[in-house]
Amino acid sequence: MVGVGDRQGWLRCLLAGAVFVVGMTGTTLPTPLYPLYQEEFGFSELTVTVVYAVYAFGVIGVLLLAGDASDTVGRRPALLWGLGFAAASAVCFLCADGLAWLYAGRLLSGFSAGLFTGAATAYVMDLAPPGGESRATLVATAANMGGLGCGPLLAGLLAEYAPEPLLLPFAVHLVLTALAAVVLLRLPETVRERRPLTAVRPQRPALPAQVRPVFVPAAIASFVGFALFGVFTSISPAFLARFLHVDNHAVTGLVVALAFFASTAGQLAVGKVGVARSLPLGCAVLFAGLALLAGALATDLLVLVVLSAVVGGAGQGLAFRAALSAVAGATPVDRRAAVISTLFVVAYTGISVPVIGVGLLSDPLGLERAGLVFTGVMLLLVASAGIYLLRRPVRAGADKGAAR
Structure with a gap:
C-alpha cells in the first residue's frame, strides 16, 4: 500500500x-x-x-x-x-x-x-x-x-x-x-549543503585508462545517434518540403517528434534487454535507421523517412542509455562525473560537426547527395562500433547502471 x-x-x-x-x-x-x-x-x-x-x-x-x-x-x-x-x-x-x-x-x-x-x-x-x-x-x-x-x-x-x-x-x-x-x-x-555560484568550477574532460575500452565504442555509438538527431532535426523539414512536397508544418513536426518519442521507447527497453546486449543491439538498430534514411534520400519516399525516424530513434535510445550505463559502470566513482561529462561532450559534438558538414556539402552536391554522404560515413562509424562490441562485449556488471 x-x-x-x-x-x-x-x-x-x-x-x-x-x-x-x-x-x-x-x-x-x-x-x-x-x-x-x-x-x-x-x-x-x-x-x-x-x-x-x-x-x-x-x-x-x-x-x-x-x-x-x-x-x-x-x-x-x-x-x-x-x-x-x-x-x-x-x-x-x-x-x-x-x-x-x-x-x-x-x-x-x-x-x-x-x-x-x-x-x-x-x-x-x-x-x-x-x-x-x-x-x-x-x-x-x-x-x-x-x-x-x-x-x-x-x-x-x-x-x-x-x-x-x-x-x-x-x-x-x-x-x-x-x-x-x-x-x-x-x-x-x-541539495542540503549549498555553496555560492563562485564555487562552481569548470570540469575538464577525463578518460582514465581502464575506461577507454568501453568508452570508445560507447562514444562512437553516442556520436552517431546524436548526429542522426542533428541532421534529422535540422534538414528534414527542408527535405520534406522541397523533395516530398510536404507543406504541412504539423506533419513535419510530427515526423521529427517521432524520432524523439522512439528514442524514449528505446531507452526504456534497456532495463529489460540489459546493457551488455543493448549497446551492440542499439548499434545494429541505428545502422538500420541510417540505411532507411539513405533509402529515403535516394527514393524520395515519405514512408522511408517515417521509418528512419522511428527505427533510428529507437536505436539512438538503446545505444545512448546503454552507453551511459556501461561507461558509468566501468569508471571509478570519484571520476564518474567527469567521464560522463566527456561522453556528453562527444555526443553533442555529434549534433554540431556532422550537421555543419552536411550544410557545407549541400551547396556543391545538393541536399540529397550531401545527406547520402553523411549517412555513408555514419554507417561506417556505427558498423565499426558494433563489430568491436561483438568481439569485446561490455562486461555484465555494467547492467547495474541501467537501473540507476
Missing part, C-alpha cells in the same frame, strides 16, 4: 518531470519553422545547419564550465537559470528580424539545455520516494526525450493551424516557462 509520503514524493517527482519537459521543449521548438525562416530571411541550407549547431556549442560550453552547478548552488537555482535562458531564447525568436536573433536564440537555448540535462535528471531522482530510483530514472528519461519531441510537434501544429507561425509557438512557450517557474518555486530544494 502506497503511503501519503510516497504519494507526495511521486507527485513532486512528476511535477519536476513536467518542468523538465517544458525546458527541453524549447530546445527543439524552431525545428519545423526553419523553412519559414529561410523564406523570411533568404539564407542557405548551410546557414540553417549553423543556426542549429550553435545550440550544441551552447550545451557543450555549459557542460564544461558549469556541469556541476546544481550540485553546488542547488537544483532549483540551476533550473531557474535554465528556465531564464529558455525564456530569453523565446524572446530572441519573438524579436527576430534577422540571423543575429536566431543565433542568439539558439545559443541561449543551448545554455538552457546544458543546465537542464544534468540538474533536472538529478532533481527528478532526488524527489522520488525511497526505493523509487529505477522508476524515477524512467520519469527523467521520458521527460527529457519526450520534451524534445514535444517541441517540433507543438510548433508544427501552431504554425499550421494558428496565426503568426513565427511568433505564436514562442509566445506559448514563454507562458509555459513562466508556469514551470511557478511550479519549481513550490518544490523543495534537495
Whole structure:
C-alpha cells in the first residue's frame, strides 16, 4: 500500500518531470519553422545547419564550465537559470528580424539545455520516494526525450493551424516557462549543503585508462545517434518540403517528434534487454535507421523517412542509455562525473560537426547527395562500433547502471 509520503514524493517527482519537459521543449521548438525562416530571411541550407549547431556549442560550453552547478548552488537555482535562458531564447525568436536573433536564440537555448540535462535528471531522482530510483530514472528519461519531441510537434501544429507561425509557438512557450517557474518555486530544494555560484568550477574532460575500452565504442555509438538527431532535426523539414512536397508544418513536426518519442521507447527497453546486449543491439538498430534514411534520400519516399525516424530513434535510445550505463559502470566513482561529462561532450559534438558538414556539402552536391554522404560515413562509424562490441562485449556488471 502506497503511503501519503510516497504519494507526495511521486507527485513532486512528476511535477519536476513536467518542468523538465517544458525546458527541453524549447530546445527543439524552431525545428519545423526553419523553412519559414529561410523564406523570411533568404539564407542557405548551410546557414540553417549553423543556426542549429550553435545550440550544441551552447550545451557543450555549459557542460564544461558549469556541469556541476546544481550540485553546488542547488537544483532549483540551476533550473531557474535554465528556465531564464529558455525564456530569453523565446524572446530572441519573438524579436527576430534577422540571423543575429536566431543565433542568439539558439545559443541561449543551448545554455538552457546544458543546465537542464544534468540538474533536472538529478532533481527528478532526488524527489522520488525511497526505493523509487529505477522508476524515477524512467520519469527523467521520458521527460527529457519526450520534451524534445514535444517541441517540433507543438510548433508544427501552431504554425499550421494558428496565426503568426513565427511568433505564436514562442509566445506559448514563454507562458509555459513562466508556469514551470511557478511550479519549481513550490518544490523543495534537495541539495542540503549549498555553496555560492563562485564555487562552481569548470570540469575538464577525463578518460582514465581502464575506461577507454568501453568508452570508445560507447562514444562512437553516442556520436552517431546524436548526429542522426542533428541532421534529422535540422534538414528534414527542408527535405520534406522541397523533395516530398510536404507543406504541412504539423506533419513535419510530427515526423521529427517521432524520432524523439522512439528514442524514449528505446531507452526504456534497456532495463529489460540489459546493457551488455543493448549497446551492440542499439548499434545494429541505428545502422538500420541510417540505411532507411539513405533509402529515403535516394527514393524520395515519405514512408522511408517515417521509418528512419522511428527505427533510428529507437536505436539512438538503446545505444545512448546503454552507453551511459556501461561507461558509468566501468569508471571509478570519484571520476564518474567527469567521464560522463566527456561522453556528453562527444555526443553533442555529434549534433554540431556532422550537421555543419552536411550544410557545407549541400551547396556543391545538393541536399540529397550531401545527406547520402553523411549517412555513408555514419554507417561506417556505427558498423565499426558494433563489430568491436561483438568481439569485446561490455562486461555484465555494467547492467547495474541501467537501473540507476
